[in-house]
Amino acid sequence: MAQSPLRVGFIGIGGIGAGHARAAAQHPNMEVAAFLDVKDEFLERASRQHPQAAVCKTLEQFLATPKLDAAVVATPNSMHAEYTIACAQKGLHVLCEKPMAMTVAEAEPMVQAVKSRSLVGLTNFSYRWVESFRLMRETVKSGAFGRVFRLHVKYLQSFLRDPNSPLVWRNRVEIAGFGALGDLGSHMIDAARFITGAEPRRVIGVKNTHVADKLDPKTGGRAPVTTDTDAQFMVDFGAFVGIFETSQVxxxxxxxxxVSFGGENGSARVYSEDGKRFELALGEPYANYPTWKTCLPWVDVPTTKQLNLKSGRGCIDDFYSAIRDGLADYPSFEDGLAAQKVLNGILESERTKAWVEF
Ligand SMILES: NC(=O)c1ccc[n+]([C@@H]2O[C@H](COP(=O)([O-])OP(=O)(O)OC[C@H]3O[C@@H](n4cnc5c(N)ncnc54)[C@H](O)[C@@H]3O)[C@@H](O)[C@H]2O)c1
Structure with a gap:
């Protein structure tokens, strides 16, 4: 017998939440059932695109949507914990955006809220669905690299750079928790764990705010940027130390x-901006011969390793499969918590000027 569609509600639909709803609408067995947002313009837009969905202005209305199976939480970071826990308490599976929360103390009860009810809690570490990242994870796991010796992760953007652009929630520490560190650092930590399979043992880092103020849309004057724009940190994974640098300016x-890494038998680099190819030198003749000429040939991801997504978004496909088909290999809330520990560890290490152990 055909399974009934999975009914999903979306909380926060101005930005990436709108993309998740579009993807769910394309999935062969998902139904966009409800929206919750604080801005009428986004509710109206969502309602035009998905006229069958309930339009909600409060959490109570959202949770009262008939036969809701799951929720996608895509609000600014400070609301992730409250919405996620309320949805899980109502028995909904939850896809929550990254960074999972503001603090480890907020993230831990989120993990418990889904775990204690045997619900799926998925953290949207979107680079897990980049084909080159997946292939490198498989290759490391197969043992082909031997031991990993070295890891460098760099994530740079420019979109928060213009000092004459308006201050947004990402510039406000009470809403975002972190700047580049949380926005990009969370992905970097997850990508490192995902590809190498290694777990962080301790961290040390620093952060900076290089664009100090922006236009205050309320007053027309200047308002301080209270999040970091840049961060550098080192994570000790036991067998190797990872170097991380990030900037949004x-x-x-x-x-x-x-993500660039090397080990006993080879060296590789994968890129977010081109996930269908990567640089790789693995095995003979590279492994045993030193060289003065860098040689890291470009390799295409084989067609057999390319993803064939049903919805157009890996996180939406895997959220469905985790709920309905028992898929176990997805970025879980435990993975979200692992990244959260490193992020908050960096803030602590900046204060204490010392390594923070996990
Ligand atoms: N996984 C990824 O690659 C990725 C990419 C972009 C954003 N994100 C994450 O998604 C989240 C949202 O980011 P965005 O860029 O879409 O932001 P955004 O500002 O574009 O959208 C946030 C939406 O949340 C709504 N909102 C604000 N307060 C709310 C409240 N109290 N209740 C309900 N809705 C509320 C806003 O009105 C807006 O529609 C963040 O946590 C961000 O880190 C993840």
Whole structure:
């Protein structure tokens, strides 16, 4: 017998939440059932695009939507914990955006809220669905690299750079918790864990705010940027130490995430901006011969390793499959918590000027 469609509600639909709703609408067995937002313009737009969905202005209305199975939480970061826990308490599976929360103390009860009810809690670490990242994870897991010795993760953007653009929630620490560190650092930490399979043991780092103020849309004057724009940190994974650098005010960079690593048998680099190919030197003749000429050939991801997404978005496909088909390999709330520990550890290490152990 055909399964009934999975009914999903969306909280926060101005930005990435709208994309998740579009993807769910394209999935063969998902139904866009409800929206919750605080801005009428986004509710109206969503309602035009998905006229069958309930339009909600309060959490109570949202949770009262008939036969809701799951929720997608895509609000600014400070609301993730409250919405996620309320949805889980109502028995809904939850896809929550990254960074999972503001603090580890907020993230831990989110994990418990889904775990204690055997619900799916998925953290949207979107680079897990970049084909080159997945292939490198598989290759490391197969043992082909041997031991990993070295890791460098760099994630640069420019979109928060203009000091004459309006102050947005990402510039406000009480709403975002972190700047580039949370927005991009969370992806970087997850990508490192995902590809190498190694777990952070301790961290040390620093952060900076290089664009100090922006236009205050309310007053027309200047308002301080209270989040970081840049961060650098080192994560000790036991067998190797990862070096991480991130900025959201770097000229000329769009969405530039690069993970570069090397080990006993090879060296590789994967890029967010081109997930269908990567640089790789693995096995003979590279492994045993030193060289003075860098040689890291471009390799295409084989067609057999390309993703064939039903909805156009890996997180939406896997959210469905985790709920309905028992898929176990997805970025879970535990993965969200692992990244959260590193992020908050960096803030602590900045205060104490010392390594923070996990
Ligand atoms: N996984 C990724 O690659 C990725 C990419 C972009 C954004 N994100 C994450 O998604 C989240 C949202 O980011 P965005 O860029 O879409 O932001 P956005 O500002 O474009 O959209 C946020 C939406 O939340 C709504 N909102 C604000 N307060 C609310 C409240 N109290 N209740 C309900 N809705 C509320 C806003 O009106 C807006 O519609 C953030 O956590 C961000 O880190 C993740």
């Amino acid at each position: 770097e000229p000329a960079h769009g969405n530039h995430l690069v």
